[in-house]
Amino acid sequence: MLSTTAQALAQRVEPRVPELARRMAREAFATLPGYAQLPGDIKDMEIAATARHGIRLFLRRVADPGIARADLRLFRERAAQRAEEGMPLHLLLRTHSLGMYVLWQALREAAGPGEEADLAELVDLLLASHHRVVGAVAETYVDERAALDADVRAQRRSLVRGLLDGVLPAGHVLLDELRLHGPASVLALRVADGAGPGSAPKRGPVAERRLQRRLQSALDQAFGTEVPALLEGDLGRAVAPGPGTPPDDLAARLSRAAGAPVRVACVPVAAPDEIPGAARTATEILRITRACGLPPGLHRLEDVLLEFHLSRPNESSHRIAALLDPLTDRPELLQTLRTHLAEGQDRRGTAATLGLHPNTVDNRLAKIAEQTGLDLSAPRGTALAIAALLLRDAARDPESESVDGPSPVRGAGGGPPSGPDAGPSSGQGPSVRP
Structure with a gap:
């Protein structure tokens, strides 16, 4: 509880509330960078009204420090408005700090000789009140800006999605x-x-x-x-x-x-x-x-022209993809086929990538030829195998992992990646080409 003499000192400022609010809104705040660009009605009405509310709230607390301690609703509402209007946060916080200084000047002008202790009591209460106001203003402003930015991002994402999917109207802003x-x-x-x-x-x-x-x-x-x-x-x-x-x-x-x-x-x-x-x-x-x-x-596209062409669906696609159906239950054969094509049909390269003996690769390739009828030693058989693999992939989720087993550039037996996906690369690796 403040002393009665400190309360009496504060009461001398009460008649000056309208004048002090106008001084803040029209003169003191005008020294802040960017304040002059604000619309006149915001400065003369909303900001001045907020200043009057702040001064009177302080004076009520002088009479009873327990009253209206949490009455920061108007400050929060104004902070949300300023955030929506785009006022910079630093400018908003500076108006509150400068307003506190103007009120301090008024208390100092009202104090007479021998009232230094009473003035110190009032300043102590003023400083204690200020951090709560500034905290509430900053918190509300940041929350409102975050909500507004999230709305803008969501709207932008929706528009970009529409652009990519072909549903954005022509000539859209x-x-x-x-x-x-x-x-x-x-x-x-x-x-x-x-x-x-x-x-x-x-x-x-x-x-x-x-x-x-x-x-x-x-x-x-x-x-x-x-x-x-x-x-x-x-x-x-x-x-x-x-x-x-x-x-x-x-x-x-x-x-x-x-x-x-x-x-x-x-x-x-x-x-x-x-x-x-x-x-x-x-x-x-x-x-x-x-x-x-x-x-x-x-x-x-130039990097995969042939593969792109071979993977285009048409009336023969399902029949080409079906050439590999006999291997559906033999993932190790599909994996060997992918790797063999990716390695340029080099049996030793295929064996090294899969961690197998070259003779094992030969045996698997023979089984593939036997079960599918594809002759991988002939250009036509190789082209059919490439097309069949691509069309099988196209029939599934384009970005899903292959159900036929690990990528042909990985090691066998579930070991760590040993091929180009094991690290960043900007070069071009072996393509599945005849």
Whole structure:
């Protein structure tokens, strides 16, 4: 409880409340950077009203320190409004601090000789009250900004998804806002084998958000502009505005950001209406490069032209894919076939990759030929085997792990990765080619 003499000193300031609020809103705060740009009605009405409320709340607490201690509702409401309007947090907090200083000046002017102890009591209460007000204002402002930013991000993601899926209306304002009114590069990316859900513990929400932020930052820095992106788990799609090509080290940058190898497919477009088709093509390139055993890196359609063509579904697709049906219950034969093709049909390379004796590889290849009728020593048989493998993969989830066994670039027997997916790479590895 404050002394009666300190309370009497504070009561002398009561008649000056309207004047002090006007001084704060019109003069004192005008010295703060950015305050002059605020609309007049906000300064003369809302900010002045908040100043009056703050002064009167303090004076009521002088009379009874237990009253209205938690009455910070108006400060919170105003903080939420300022956050929504875009007032910088530093400017908002400075108005509260400067308002406290103006009130202190008024108390000092009202004090006479011999009232130093009473003035000290009032200043002590003023300082104790100020940190609660500033804390409530900052907390509310940050919460409101976080909610607003989350809404903006969700809306942006929805629009980018619509753009990639081909449901965004032509001429939408987003296209100009993100400079997507001309040429662009459409990307599909995947955190490569060894970092996915099938081979590493599932990331928690905090780790997931950190990964997305790092990948987004790496994309923005690589292209020197904001890159609209959808990043979900180990997968992502993005559209980089501009006619330029991705930097050659894009995959390496993303790999450093993710802390794991990243595979990227890129398809250039000349206009926004080409983006949905390019997004599908990029996703397909991503799938094919994994199925073909290419290492993580930056891939374009030119890298897998033959494989892309062979994997296109048509009236004969199911019959070609069915050529490998006899091997469905023999995953070790399918694995050997994949590896043999990825190794350029080098039996010793296949044996080394699988950890087998070359004679074992020969025996398995003979069984494959016997059960499927495919002659892997002839160009036609090799082409049919490539097409059958690609079409089998296309019939399943494009981003799922192969049910036929480990990737052909991995070691046998469930051992650690020994091929290109074991670490970042920007080079081109062996493709499944005749």
